[in-house]
Amino acid sequence: MTIYNAWIFTLGTEVVQGRIVNTNASYLGRRLTLLGFRVVGVISLIDDVDTIARYLTIVLNEKPKIIVTTGGLGPTYDDRTLEAVAKALNKKLVLNDEAFNIVKEKYKARNMPLTEERIKMAYLPEGSIAIPNPIGTAPGCWLEVEDTIIVSLPGVPQEMEAMWESLIEPKLRSIGPSLYIAEILLKITGVSESSLAPLIKNILKDSPPEVYIKSHPKEGMPGKPIIELYIMYSNKDKEKADEVAKEIMNKMINSIKQRFEAAIETISMNIS
Amino acid sequence: MTIYNAWIFTLGTEVVQGRIVNTNASYLGRRLTLLGFRVVGVISLIDDVDTIARYLTIVLNEKPKIIVTTGGLGPTYDDRTLEAVAKALNKKLVLNDEAFNIVKEKYKARNMPLTEERIKMAYLPEGSIAIPNPIGTAPGCWLEVEDTIIVSLPGVPQEMEAMWESLIEPKLRSIGPSLYIAEILLKITGVSESSLAPLIKNILKDSPPEVYIKSHPKEGMPGKPIIELYIMYSNKDKEKADEVAKEIMNKMINSIKQRFEAAIETISMNIS
Numbered sequence: 001m002t003i004y005n006a007w008i009f010t011l012g013t014e015v016v017q018g019r020i021v022n023t024n025a026s027y028l029g030r031r032l033t034l035l036g037f038r039v040v041g042v043i044s045l046i047d048d049v050d051t052i053a054r055y056l057t058i059v060l061n062e063k064p065k066i067i068v069t070t071g072g073l074g075p076t077y078d079d080r081t082l083e084a085v086a087k088a089l090n091k092k093l094v095l096n097d098e099a100f101n102i103v104k105e106k107y108k109a110r111n112m113p114l115t116e117e118r119i120k121m122a123y124l125p126e127g128s129i130a131i132p133n134p135i136g137t138a139p140g141c142w143l144e145v146e147d148t149i150i151v152s153l154p155g156v157p158q159e160m161e162a163m164w165e166s167l168i169e170p171k172l173r174s175i176g177p178s179l180y181i182a183e184i185l186l187k188i189t190g191v192s193e194s195s196l197a198p199l200i201k202n203i204l205k206d207s208p209p210e211v212y213i214k215s216h217p218k219e220g221m222p223g224k225p226i227i228e229l230y231i232m233y234s235n236k237d238k239e240k241a242d243e244v245a246k247e248i249m250n251k252m253i254n255s256i257k258q259r260f261e262a263a264i265e266t267i268s269m270n271i272s
Numbered sequence: 273m274t275i276y277n278a279w280i281f282t283l284g285t286e287v288v289q290g291r292i293v294n295t296n297a298s299y300l301g302r303r304l305t306l307l308g309f310r311v312v313g314v315i316s317l318i319d320d321v322d323t324i325a326r327y328l329t330i331v332l333n334e335k336p337k338i339i340v341t342t343g344g345l346g347p348t349y350d351d352r353t354l355e356a357v358a359k360a361l362n363k364k365l366v367l368n369d370e371a372f373n374i375v376k377e378k379y380k381a382r383n384m385p386l387t388e389e390r391i392k393m394a395y396l397p398e399g400s401i402a403i404p405n406p407i408g409t410a411p412g413c414w415l416e417v418e419d420t421i422i423v424s425l426p427g428v429p430q431e432m433e434a435m436w437e438s439l440i441e442p443k444l445r446s447i448g449p450s451l452y453i454a455e456i457l458l459k460i461t462g463v464s465e466s467s468l469a470p471l472i473k474n475i476l477k478d479s480p481p482e483v484y485i486k487s488h489p490k491e492g493m494p495g496k497p498i499i500e501l502y503i504m505y506s507n508k509d510k511e512k513a514d515e516v517a518k519e520i521m522n523k524m525i526n527s528i529k530q531r532f533e534a535a536i537e538t539i540s541m542n543i544s
Contacts, residue, residue, distance in 0.1 A: 008288075014486055016280075016311045018301025019502065022294050025316070029290025039288045040323065042316040044297070051312065058330060075466035076487055077473045110464075110495075117469040136489070137466070156489060192382075194347035194409070197389040201349040214286055215348055217408070217428060223382075230291065 004177045005064040006037040009056070011071035011081050012155055013046045023157055024070045031164065035172055036179030036234060037066065047072060052084035060088060063147040066172070071155030073138040075117040081152055082141060086125040089145055093123045099130035099139040106137045131167055135159045142171075179234040182245035183270035186229040186252070190262040193217045193227055199255045200229075203248065210234050211248055228267065242271045276449040277336040278309040281328070283343035283353050284427055285318045295429055296342045303436065307444055308451030308506060309338065319344060324356035332360060335419040338444070343427030345410040347389040353424055354413060358397040361417055365395040371402035371411040378409045403439055407431045414443075451506040454517035455542035458501040458524070462534040465489045465499055471527045472501075475520065482506050483520055500539065514543045 008028050014020050025042045032039050043059070045052050052072075059067060072081030086093045099122040107114055121138045124130060131140030131151075136159040141152040151168055153160045188196070193215050200213050212232040220226035231248050235241040256262050280300050286292050297314045304311050315331070317324050324344075331339060344353030358365045371394040379386055393410045396402060403412030403423075408431040413424040423440055425432045460468070465487050472485050484504040492498035503520050507513040528534050 013484065014488070014502070016301050016314050017305045018298035018303075018311075021298045022314075026290035026293045029288050031290075033289045039290075040318055041327070042288050042294075042314075044314040046312055055313070074469075076469040077476065078486070112464065112467075115466065115470070117466050158491075192384065194387065194389050195384075197346075197348040198387070204349065212285065214350070216286070217346075219430075230286070 002177070004037045004066070005062070006032045006039045006066045006068070007059045007062075007064050008032070008039065008042040009052070009059075009067065009069040010042065010044045010155075011047065011052060011069060012044070013078070015044045015071065015155075016046055024155065024160055027157070027161060028068055028070070028164070031169065032066070032068070034181055035169065036177035036181065040064065047078035047080060049080045049084045049087060052081065053087035056084060056088035060145075060148060065147075065176075066149045066151065068168075069150070069152045070160050073121065073140065073152060073154045075121055075138070079120075079138075082124055085141070085143070085150060085152060089125060089143075089150075091125045091127065094126050095119075095122055096124040096128060096130050096139075099124055099141075102130060102132055102139045103137060131163055133159055134162050134166065140168075142168075177236075179236055180238040180241040181232065181234045181270070182241040183268070184231040184245055184249050185267040185269075186231070186249065187218075187265045187267050188227045188229055188256065188262055189220065189264075190224055191227060191256060191260045192225045195260065196227060196229070196256070199252070199259070203251050203255065207248060208233070208244065211244070213248070213252070245271060274449070276309045276338070277334070278304045278311045278338045278340070279331045279334075279336050280304070280311065280314040281324070281331075281339065281341040282314060282316045282427075283319065283324060283341060284316070285350070287316045287343070287427075288318055296427065296432055299429070299433060300340055300342070300436070303441065304338075304340070306453055307441065308449035308453065312336065319350035319352060321352045321356045321359060324353065325359035328356060328360035332417075332420060337419075337448075338421045338423065340440075341422070341424045342432050345393065345412065345424060345426045347393055347410070351392075351410075354396055357413070357415070357422060357424060361397060361415075361422075363397045363399065366398050367391075368394055368396040368400060368402050368411075371396055371413075374402060374404055374411045375409060403435055405431055406434050406438065412440075414440075449508075451508055452510040452513040453504065453506045453542070454513040455540075456503040456517055456521050457539040457541075458503070458521065459490075459537045459539050460499045460501055460528065460534055461492065461536075462496055463499060463528060463532045464497045467532065468499060468501070468528070471524070471531070475523050475527065479520060480505075480516065483516070485520070485524070517543060 072079045103122045129142040143150045216228045218226040233245040344351045375394045401414040415422045488500045490498040505517040
C-alpha cells in the first residue's frame with residue numbers, strides 16, 4: 001500500500017511567538033487525515049526566507065506526497081513564503097498571468113490602484129497554478145514537483161478554509177489515497193492511564209498496523225480517573241474500516257471489563 | 273548582543289492529526305518571547321522515535337539556547353519523547369533516582385502498585401535533572417548539553433503550565449536574556465493592509481532591528497477595512513524599551529494620518 005505522507009507549514013512570527021493559537025494547523029491536520037493522508041509533522045517558522053527555505057528543503061527530502069503551507073502570501077514586507085518555496089526548489093519567482101488577473105480584478109472591484117505591494121502577490125514560483133481567493137486578495141499557489149505537491153494558502157483562517165474546501169480538497173480527492181476513516185471515542189471512568197497502557201499495547205500487538213489507539217487523561221475526581229480513548233482505523237473499503245474499528249472497540253471494552261470495575265460510554269462514532 | 277534562540281517541539285500524533293488545538297505551542301511561544309527569547313520555530317511530530325530524534329538533531333545543529341518539548345512522557349506505549357531525546361544526543365536512558373522517587377511517591381499516595389509502565393516514566397537521558405509534576409505522575413526532564421538546554425514537559429496543558437511557572441521560568445529568568453518587552457496593539461479602521469504595507473516598510477527601515485511590526489486584517493465592513501497593528505520592541509533597559517515602542521507608535525500614527533482618513537485606537541499597551 002502506498003503511504004501518502006503529508007506535512008504542514010504554518011508560517012508567521014505571530015504563530016511561533018504565540019500571539020495567535022494555531023487553528024490552521026488543527027484544521028489542516030484534521031482534513032488531511034480524513035482524506036487518508038498520514039500527517040507526519042507540522043512546522044511553524046518565523047517570517048525569515050532562509051529559515052523557511054531550509055526547513056522546506058529538509059522536508060522535501062523526505063519525499064512526502066503533499067506539503068501545505070499557510071501564511072506569508074499577503075502584500076506586506078514579511079510575506080515571503082513563495083520566495084522561500086522558490087528558493088527551496090531552485091526555481092524563479094515569476095509574474096503569473098492568472099494570479100495577476102485575480103489581483104487586478106480584486107482591486108478594480110474595490111476601486112483601488114495596483115501598487116507594487118499588490119502586484120507582488122501575483123509572483124509565484126515558475127510552473128505554479130494560481131488558486132483564486134474568494135474572500136481576500138492574495139491568490140494561493142499549487143505547484144507539483146518530482147515527488148511532492150506544494151500547496152500554499154493564506155494565513156487568514158476564513159480565506160484558507162474557503163480555498164481548501166472549494167478547490168484543494170476536491171483536487172486531492174481525485175488523486176489522493178481516498179481511504180475511509182472509522183473513528184470511535186470512548187469515555188472510561190475508574191481506570192488510570194497507566195493501568196490502561198498494557199491493555200492497549202496488547203491489543204495493538206495483534207491488530208493491523210493502521211490501527212491507532214490513544215488515551216487522553218481528563219480531569220476526574222480523586223480515585224475516579226477519567227480517560228478518553230480514541231480508536232481509529234483506515235481502509236480503502238468502507239465496510240472493512242467500520243468493522244475493524246468496532247472489533248477493536250469491543251476487544252478494548254472486554255479487556256477493561258475483565259480487569260477493572262469501570263464505566264465505559266461511547267462519546268462519538270464516526271462510522272458510516 | 274547574544275541572541276537567545278528557542279525552539280518548541282509539541283509531540284503527539286493527536287496534535288499533528290488536528291484532534292486537539294495546539295495551545296501548548298501558543299502558551300510556550302508567548303512565555304518564551306516575554307522572557308526575551310527569540311522563538312524561531314515550533315515543530316509538531318507524530319509519536320515516532322526516529323522522526324522525533326531526526327528533527328531534534330537538525331534543530332540541535334542550529335545551536336539554540338533552549339529546546340522545550342511537550343508530550344510523550346506518560347506511561348503508554350507511544351510516549352517515547354525521552355527515548356528520542358536520548359537518541360538525538362547519543363546518550364543512554366537510565367533510571368533516574370529523583371524521578372523514580374517522584375513516581376514511587378505518586379503511586380504510593382494513590383495506593384497503586386509500581387508497574388513496568390509506571391517505572392518507565394522514571395527513565396531519563398543520562399545527566400538529566402528530574403522536574404516534579406505537581407498535578408500528574410510523569411516527571412519532566414531538564415538536560416544541559418554543550419550549547420543547548422533541553423526541557424521536556426508533559427503534554428497535558430495543566431501539568432505543563434504548572435511545571436513551567438513553578439520551576440522552569442524562574443530557572444530561565446536567572447540564566448536567560450532578561451529583556452524587557454514593550455508591546456502596543458492598535459486598531460486602524462479605513463485603511464487596507466496593502467496600503468499600510470509601504471508605510472510599515474518605511475518605518476522599519478529607520479528603526480532598530482529589534483522592532484517588530486505586524487498587520488493583521490480583521491473582518492470589517494465593505495470599504496471600511498479593519499487592521500490590527502502589533503508593535504513590539506525589546507531591550508535590556510525597561511525605559512528604553514517603552515520609549516522606543518511609543519516612538520514607533522507615534523511615527524506610525526502620523527504616517528497613517530498624513531495619507532488616509534483613518535480612525536486609530538489603542539487596543540492595548542503592554543508597557544510598564
